[in-house]
Amino acid sequence: MPSSAVLELRRSLLDWYHQFGRDLPWRRNRDPYAIWISEIMLQQTQVKTVIPYYERWLTLFPAIATLATAEQQQVLKAWQGLGYYARARNLHRAAKVIVEQHGATFPQDLAAVLNLPGIGRTTAGGILSAAFNQAVAILDGNVKRVLTRLAAIEVPPSKASKQLWELSENLLDPEQPRDFNQALMDLGATLCTPQNPACLICPWSTHCRAYQFNLQSELPMFETRAPIPHKLIGVAVIWNDEGQILIDRRRQEGLLGGLWEFPGGKVEPGETVEACIQREIQEELGIEVTVGDRLITVDHAYTHFRVTLNVHHCRHVSGAPQPIECDEVRWVTLAEIDQFPFPKANVQIIEALRQASNV
DNA sequence: AAAGCGTGGAT
DNA sequence: TATCCAAGCTT
DSSP states (O other): OOOHHHHHHHHHHHHHHHHHOOOOGGGSOOOHHHHHHHHHHTTTSOHHHHHHHHHHHHHHOOSHHHHHHSOHHHHHHHHTTSOOTHHHHHHHHHHHHHHHHHTTSOOOOHHHHHTSTTOOHHHHHHHHHHHHOOOOOOOOHHHHHHHHHHTTOOSOGGGGHHHHHHHHHHHSOTTSHHHHHHHHHHIIIIISOSSSOOGGGOTTGGGOHHHHTTOTTTOSOOOOOOOOOEEEEEEEEEEOTTSOEEEEEOOSSSTTTTOEEOOEEEOOTTOOHHHHHHHHHHHHHOOEEEEEEEEEEEEEEOSSOEEEEEEEEEEEEESOOOOSSSSEEEEEOTTTGGGSOOOHHHHHHHHHHHHHHTO
């Protein structure tokens, strides 16, 4: 039997949600497929960023079967710019699993949902509660922050995972799990924000231990983070006599897996950028090039390191390109290149090529 | 179990 | 410019 405090927390949060909850595209239907797509896109990604991708995705891939039969390149192209591309690859794989194992219908069983690639505990709870009103708890970034403050947990959230999950489960309203989970996320996104939380208008302020102790600005505590390295990269835009450019498709695993790129690699200590490019192209593609003028320098920050791409025009001299350290190589024209999914840093290179050639 | 995995926005 | 963080999952 839940305590009266828990009942009061549920009631006050749901009251607030019915007045101030957000109107979001994926809340307008209960189609588990559409909700699944939104949940995956929203992983580590802001609502504002997701909305146009979500709308476009449902036009391109309106049903699970459509997604399952699409080419991976189309899927990655639809994801281009969203980041964390394993999400798109896993979505594609999971769609095939659902077609093969669940008759193209999104499963309603928690264990089956958790078994799908790319779906963890939070995403499973988000889908099952939103689509089917199942009482499955969630613990995303918003909920972690709200609960950390509610209970004044004075260790970084990663050290309190078990406690936070238990809190989320105990608070969850078994009679209105859909609205409750959505409400908890909205509270974190709109009032219980990382900076300057709006405690004065928060429905939970009278129950919040952080507010009670004036700790709301100190919690949650920061996670410790390792400093990120900076890598210098030589990149080649290799031209042939037909005016085509050589691009390669990265391997499925790891950073930017399955995306296309301009070939290149890390500048070794004491090496010039030109020598690096010549060496990398020989090692990765088995061809000889001459390195010409610099096209552009691109600085880009990933999560775990930063890069400076030194991009040079190159001329193909000899040898047929081979996919030695990649999955595929291809000669393309500037007009064709938009069909291929590229990471953001490479899109900047394409834009520079367009400017240079006035297309 | 700590590290790897993108990008855009806010400060 | 540097840093943090946004509906986390996988290995």
